[in-house]
Amino acid sequence: MTTIEQLQPIFRSVFEDDDLIVTREMSANDVENWDSLNHITLIVEIEMYTGLTLTTEDLISLANVGDFVDMLESKGFVPNGAG
Amino acid sequence: MIENYRHINILKESVCSKFPYFMGGFDRQYEKFGDDWASAFNRELEIFFGSDDGRIESAALGYGAFCLDSMKLQVEFNKTLEYRNKTYAEASSEVYQNRDYMFGLYLPGILISHYLWEHHYVQLKFYEKEVIPQIEDIDNPLIYDVGVGTGFYTKEYLRRVESSQVVGFDMSPHSLEHTEMMVKRWDFSERYQSRLGDILERDQTELCDVINSIEVLEHLENPVEFLHGLNKMLRPGGLGFISAAINAPNADHIYLYRNADAVAEQIQTAEFTILSQTVDQAYEPRKSGDIVPTNAAFVVTK
Numbered sequence: 040m041t042t043i044e045q046l047q048p049i050f051r052s053v054f055e056d057d058d059l060i061v062t063r064e065m066s067a068n069d070v071e072n073w074d075s076l077n078h079i080t081l082i083v084e085i086e087m088y089t090g091l092t093l094t095t096e097d098l099i100s101l102a103n104v105g106d107f108v109d110m111l112e113s114k115g116f117v118p119n120g121a122g
Numbered sequence: 123m124i125e126n127y128r129h130i131n132i133l134k135e136s137v138c139s140k141f142p143y144f145m146g147g148f149d150r151q152y153e154k155f156g157d158d159w160a161s162a163f164n165r166e167l168e169i170f171f172g173s174d175d176g177r178i179e180s181a182a183l184g185y186g187a188f189c190l191d192s193m194k195l196q197v198e199f200n201k202t203l204e205y206r207n208k209t210y211a212e213a214s215s216e217v218y219q220n221r222d223y224m225f226g227l228y229l230p231g232i233l234i235s236h237y238l239w240e241h242h243y244v245q246l247k248f249y250e251k252e253v254i255p256q257i258e259d260i261d262n263p264l265i266y267d268v269g270v271g272t273g274f275y276t277k278e279y280l281r282r283v284e285s286s287q288v289v290g291f292d293m294s295p296h297s298l299e300h301t302e303m304m305v306k307r308w309d310f311s312e313r314y315q316s317r318l319g320d321i322l323e324r325d326q327t328e329l330c331d332v333i334n335s336i337e338v339l340e341h342l343e344n345p346v347e348f349l350h351g352l353n354k355m356l357r358p359g360g361l362g363f364i365s366a367a368i369n370a371p372n373a374d375h376i377y378l379y380r381n382a383d384a385v386a387e388q389i390q391t392a393e394f395t396i397l398s399q400t401v402d403q404a405y406e407p408r409k410s411g412d413i414v415p416t417n418a419a420f421v422v423t424k
Binding site: 049066068073074075076078079080082083087095098099100 | 141142144146147183186187189190191193194196197198220237260407408
């Protein structure tokens with residue numbers, strides 16, 4: 040299971056869209072209610088899921104989900120079945 | 123159209139290139155407050171940051187980081203209903219005495235929030251309507267701004283009341299430096315002086331006509347003692363403008379006010395009389411039970 044596949048239920052829950060398909064190219068501009076409040080909720084939910092603490096520096100300049108996933112993996116998150 | 127305001131657009135593009143989910147904040151403010159808001163905000167940016175777009179871009183990064191920090195703490199606060207346990211000394215070392223943090227993130231964040239955060243802008247409009255008309259008739263009013271922060275309100279008094287003299291007090295040399303920069307860029311330096319240190323340890327013999335203290339109380343371990351200190355600095359019959367953040371966690375917020383009544387009670391305990399007040403939320407709660415940062419501002423007299 041990839042990191043994106045593992046995080047997809049969190050995205051669906053935060054953005055209240057059970058059909059949302061998360062891709063590496065997806066960004067805030069592609070999801071109607073991806074505003075600042077939902078962004079922070081997403082970050083906090085992902086912190087809880089991964090056990091990582093994300094700093095402001097980690098979160099600046101993430102252009103899309105792919106950048107976000109790369110950042111998580113660079114901080115040590117290992118997707119299930121990948122290690 | 124908001125696109126007609128050059129400096130706002132530079133800021134908006136800079137913020138949104140790093141934090142695209144903040145895009146809506148600009149448009150919401152413009153839709154709500156229109157060209158009066160945009161014109162004043164653009165002027166603020168133009169005068170403070172000048173023609174150097176790099177300064178705005180740098181401030182945009184600070185603002186975005188400041189908002190992210192605050193919002194993350196707000197999510198945590200919604201679960202715990204408490205601020206992180208911190209002493210004044212810890213907050214001072216982490217924030218007020220930390221020049222990199224102050225100039226990189228905190229001060230640009232607060233400065234821009236005066237226009238981009240709805241409750242901060244509503245507070246500014248309240249000040250314009252409720253405070254300024256009461257000062258205009260005073261000859262050469264002496265104004266003390268205690269806890270100057272960025273110098274935003276110091277500058278507002280100097281700008282709106284041409285005969286005023288303002289003395290700014292702060293525990294942070296970096297806030298005072300920022301305020302001096304602000305006053306200089308608006309060309310008001312001749313009517314401004316600054317004082318570093320704790321007002322409670324100062325023997326301020328000259329009483330002021332107006333005392334201003336914007337969002338300072340929540341930074342203190344003992345706000346009532348501080349309010350008594352403010353009261354001592356104001357002449358009888360003088361005017362005060364005092365505000366506090368409620369349910370608003372931040373890196374340096376220590377004292378938790380859970381509602382505006384708690385602030386009002388302390389102001390009255392310090393023997394001020396409240397003349398008028400405004401209580402404003404940062405945004406509409408997303409769902410029932412969500413606690414939203416709120417601001418309470420009071421016009422008072424002694």
